[in-house]
Amino acid sequence: MPQRVFIKDLKDHKDREVTIKGWMFNKRGSGKIFFLQLRDGSGVTQGIVFKNDVSEEVFALAEALTMESSVIITGLVTAHPKQEDTYELQIRDIEVVQMVDEEYPISKKEHGTSFLLDNRHLWLRSSKQIIIQRVRNTIINSIYKYLNNNGFIKIDSPIFTPNACEGTTELFEVEYFDEGSAYLSQSGQLYLEAAIFGVGRCFDFGPVFRAEKSKTRRHLTEFWMMDAEAAFVEHEENMEIQEDLIIYVVEEVLKRNLRDLKTLERDIEPLKKIKKPFIRMTHKEAVDKLRKMGSDITHDMDLGGDDETILTKEFDKPIFIEKYPAEVKAFYMKRDPKDENLSLCADLLAPEGYGEIIGGSEREADYETLLKRIKEHELPIEPFNWYLDLRKYGSVPHSGFGIGLERLTGWICGRKHIRETIPFPRTIKRLTP
Ligand code: 4AD
Ligand code: MG
Numbered sequence: 491m492p493q494r495v496f497i498k499d500l501k502d503h504k505d506r507e508v509t510i511k512g513w514m515f516n517k518r519g520s521g522k523i524f525f526l527q528l529r530d531g532s533g534v535t536q537g538i539v540f541k542n543d544v545s546e547e548v549f550a551l552a553e554a555l556t557m558e559s560s561v562i563i564t565g566l567v568t569a570h571p572k573q574e575d576t577y578e579l580q581i582r583d584i585e586v587v588q589m590v591d592e593e594y595p596i597s598k599k600e601h602g603t604s605f606l607l608d609n610r611h612l613w614l615r616s617s618k619q620i621i622i623q624r625v626r627n628t629i630i631n632s633i634y635k636y637l638n639n640n641g642f643i644k645i646d647s648p649i650f651t652p653n654a655c656e657g658t659t660e661l662f663e664v665e666y667f668d669e670g671s672a673y674l675s676q677s678g679q680l681y682l683e684a685a686i687f688g689v690g691r692c693f694d695f696g697p698v699f700r701a702e703k704s705k706t707r708r709h710l711t712e713f714w715m716m717d718a719e720a721a722f723v724e725h726e727e728n729m730e731i732q733e734d735l736i737i738y739v740v741e742e743v744l745k746r747n748l749r750d751l752k753t754l755e756r757d758i759e760p761l762k763k764i765k766k767p768f769i770r771m772t773h774k775e776a777v778d779k780l781r782k783m784g785s786d787i788t789h790d791m792d793l794g795g796d797d798e799t800i801l802t803k804e805f806d807k808p809i810f811i812e813k814y815p816a817e818v819k820a821f822y823m824k825r826d827p828k829d830e831n832l833s834l835c836a837d838l839l840a841p842e843g844y845g846e847i848i849g850g851s852e853r854e855a856d857y858e859t860l861l862k863r864i865k866e867h868e869l870p871i872e873p874f875n876w877y878l879d880l881r882k883y884g885s886v887p888h889s890g891f892g893i894g895l896e897r898l899t900g901w902i903c904g905r906k907h908i909r910e911t912i913p914f915p916r917t918i919k920r921l922t923p
Contacts, residue, residue: 850891
């Protein structure tokens with residue numbers, strides 16, 4: 491058998507005979523010629539079977555081949571006569587690994603989203619879904635690369651935790667032997683705050699869980715978060731790190747997945763405009779602006795999804811909304827020294843109507859103040875004793891932020907609903923497949 495190659499590398503094997511291993515996802519033709527659409531995970535190509543070029547058995551196999559059958563194909567690599575940078579296979583031999591004998595449930599016709607989600611285990615093979623996962627992979631890798639190059643090391647935070655990070659109403663509770671209840675992590679932030687005293691700057695990247703009753707295109711009950719935390723970084727610098735990180739990620743995707751974005755029909759012009767500086771406005775300014783635009787939001791309220799949508803359609807760059815009223819934000823946020831009612835925080839909203847992709851803040855570093863906040867939020871003190879300890883032994887100003895991977899991927903891929911950006915979405919009403 492000739493050398494086995496990946497479809498993405500066909501360009502390096504022009505005019506040579508090679509073997510590929512994969513699946514047939516579509517077929518046209520009849521009579522004397524068949525065009526097989528082939529996929530191997532690295533890419534797609536077209537295999538051409540001429541009746542005159544192959545044995546009768548091979549031609550009969552091509553004729554019989556059904557959608558999603560797995561195959562080992564040998565053929566001559568040729569340049570596509572019309573499309574630049576596209577290579578095809580003039581098929582010589584076909585070996586069937588498994589012939590599918592049932593009709594493949596996902597056909598070319600339009601399916602409803604709920605049907606596709608029920609068949610997510612198969613839907614993941616569809617070309618756009620493969621691409622979304624590829625872009626997601628670039629985003630993950632570029633986040634690692636950026637952070638590692640900028641002095642952040644990866645610290646893995648636990649998933650079973652004794653305490654809430656982001657509010658007690660959204661906790662998944664599980665029984666934990668004789669210890670009573672444990673909660674699935676909502677964010678590794680508090681643990682990273684402990685780690686910075688050793689390593690200075692760090693990040694985690696893993697699944698987090700929110701028993702949130704929100705049924706919106708932006709919410710999952712299980713999603714992937716990257717939390718970053720840095721010692722001696724204050725509010726301003728925290729935003730600058732986020733700005734540089736997002737710019738880097740977008741550049742990497744534009745470099746590595748340009749063709750993918752085109753296949754997704756993602757307009758790349760808005761992505762090319764993601765440059766420094768991002769827009770900064772305070773929560774107060776945002777509310778004033780939103781009220782002028784017809785929203786009934788008031789100054790003591792968090793921004794709603796609709797508010798974020800209309801605001802981010804106004805600008806072609808991401809927007810930092812700073813200094814929310816402390817009342818709507820988490821207990822650990824440091825207050826603005828200029829106005830104690832505000833938190834030294836910022837949410838980063840992605841443009842084109844996408845909304846919040848990052849939540850971050852400077853952290854309260856003073857023991858007594860933090861203790862007061864925990865009490866004000868009516869949280870139990872005991873599970874936070876270790877967290878309070880951090881303010882006793884060499885406390886320093888520090889800040890951090892958390893990126894929602896699915897929201898970031900959704901924006902960059904231009905997908906309306908974030909459930910398409912995670913391989914197996916978990917929402918209030920979905921646990922299968
Ligand atoms: O804004 P959040 O709740 O912030 C935190 O959890 C902080 N502890 C992070 C930190 O400072 N280290 O969540 C961070 C991000 C949001 O901006 C959003 O992108 C995403 O996580 N997110 C969700 N994504 C999908 N489904 C949900 N239910 C989400 N909730 C938050
Ligand atoms: Mg948030």
